[in-house]
Amino acid sequence: MLLAFDYGTKKIGLATGNDLIGTASPLLPLPSHNGQPDWDRVAALLDEWRPDTLAVGLPxxxxxxxxxxxxxxRKFARRLHGRFGLPVVMVDERLSTREARERTGQRGPDPKVDSMAAVVIAEGLLNGAEPIPP
Structure with a gap:
């Protein structure tokens, strides 16, 4: 199980990834204030989903x-690791927002797009994308 993050300074898209079946599902995005999420909400998500790995998109x-x-x-990824001690990898997220917009049919800013971009990040890792160290 992995939890993927599409980091943004205003919101952070989220998705779970199941490495047994190679699929990912979007979650509601987290608000971000000045680039910082509510770390208590992140902790609650980790408690709920119990991921083995955290994946952060690298733009x-x-x-x-x-x-x-x-x-x-990268700073966000290092903070995730420092706060929670879980393995964190980064995944090249080039064109993930474009693919997320195509999948959702949304053109402008939309919470669905942020979390769908996290799905794209998770699926990339699950399908063999080379992990990048934070």
Whole structure:
């Protein structure tokens, strides 16, 4: 079982991933204030789902280089590991929002898109995407 995060400074998309059957399901996104989630809500999610691994999307530029958003996502991933002690990996999330919009049929900002992007991140890892250390 994994819990995937599509990190954002205003909201964080969430999805669970089942490594036995290779599928992922969206959860309600978490609000984020100044890039910080409600850590108590994160703890409650971890207690509820009991994941073995946490996956955080790494927003890379199309040429594979890192951006300021990459640094924020890496910091979030390190904080997850530091607070909860679970293994945390990052997954290249290029085009995940685009795919999430296609899957949901939404064009603009929408909570469904954030969590569907987390589904894309989880499915990438479950289907063999190379994990990236935070």
């Amino acid at each position: 890379l530029n199309m040429d594979g280089t890192e951006s300021p958003s990459s640094a924020r996502a």
